Amino acid sequence: MPPADPLDWARPAPDAFASGQAAAPGRRSDGQLAAELLVEEAPVTLVFNDEVALTLMATPLDAEALALGFCLSEGLVERPDEILDLQALPAGAGLSVLIQLPEPRLQTLRARRRFGAAPGGCGLCGIEDQRTLLALPTRALAPLQLAEGAIERALAALPGRQALNARTGGAHAAAWASPQGDLLELAEDVSRHCALDKLIGRLAQRPFDPASGFALLTSRASFELVHKAARVGLPCLVTMSAPTALALRAAQATGLQLFAFARPGRWTRYHP
Template sequence: MNDPLDDPQERGVIEQPIRRHRNGSIDTTTDLVGQEWPVALVFNGISHAVMMCTPCDLEAFAVGFAISEGIVERGSDIRDIEVTLHREGVTMPYAQVELTVVQQAFMALKERRRALAGRTGCGVCGIESIDLLDLSPETVPDTGFLTRLAPDAIARAASELPSHQALTRVTGGLHAAAWCDAEGAISLAFEDVGRHNALDKLIGRLVLDRIDTKDGFVFLSSRASYELVRKAARVGIPMVATISAPSSLAIAIARQAGIRLVSFCRETSYVEYGQTD
């Protein structure tokens, strides 16, 4: 696995001067901090959202966002993507991702445009009314994946995830989303300051590489929120595993979609929030 820190153009971290206080002494040195940039998502020339995220894997992020937010139904609805990094912005560095989508998707987007600026930690900030809250997930079809899941798959994923978190190792402050097979082996992992963004990056890469989203599960280094489960349902992912706790709405959405939700995942244990009947 390539270390993202090897590429200075797409590091995801920045060096900052610090003073470390320890046991009464002060050490002046430098530290690595996770980057957080505004990223403007532009569809057919119209700005739709400004997200705060780590400025790497932005093509995958934009594709994942477009699909998981229901802007497009499939990867083929996106005709072109152009990523531009503005490292010397007027007030701060920023990025812009321009997507060209099919006319049908663009017309639907214009009808329901809403302000989404800065949605790093909250999945529904900026919607105009409760009526716009999408609590009716797609039903994930049963393809038999869960019956093929190895008994120790979750334990293996929990064990492997730290080795895929290069940015977290040096900053201690990013989320990760990983793609695992039925044995729990991790084949893809993405990091970001926002847990939603990390999952969007993963979904985008799955779509771009035409990987079957019904033949694996997501392992997240965060809690299980409503929107994370909702995003998984939109692309047909049969299981979501998280290190931290789920919310009540995440559990409800998982049950409604037919997604197996497991949280507090460790190498020796996990808690399943499944159907009650």
């Protein structure tokens, strides 16, 4: 008999690629059986020009938006129309996204030594040189004038838009809101980095002015999230948990407005 496929244990059920979730029986502390839904996590491999590959651990929904957002937020392309082709296909225990870049853009990727796996969707994993890793975007970010109560309105609307998290309790959300606090777009993923990339990818699929609103994340503000936001020209980032000190320094250096500890009725503004 042929040997068993070593990836069999990790492969999601076919419907997980459409739903982002998997059913799992469990037993609660009171002894009662429970049928729970768990957020799905799978390898999503980005294959550039059939040559260079990077694997993100992500929820296998909206993989093409994830790949597009990743290319933009990591500076692999400046505009969506620079990507010649992009297609997501089942592969192994997850998905492969086949991406065709112009040769000069591929050289940029090679120079950054991006190979291998990125745990939790971490975009900076795989970059070896500190100067490359910490290089900040040079574009100027114009200040965003938020209406009074905008953050509170966005926070109030957020739970009703988090469909995957409502079912599983395990998904981060990245949302785009107007300066008045109206939620205009939302993406969910087990990884906060991938949630932001999916949001960027979705927004980039239509005419979109990055200076016209703010991003709201259900996570902490890490350096990479500030880096991604500034790279694509988002002027303002609001997170529900704490910022890191490096994230604050990056916000100060790029001019990005940074709010954290956002909860109904309170938040902390760190910059400017």
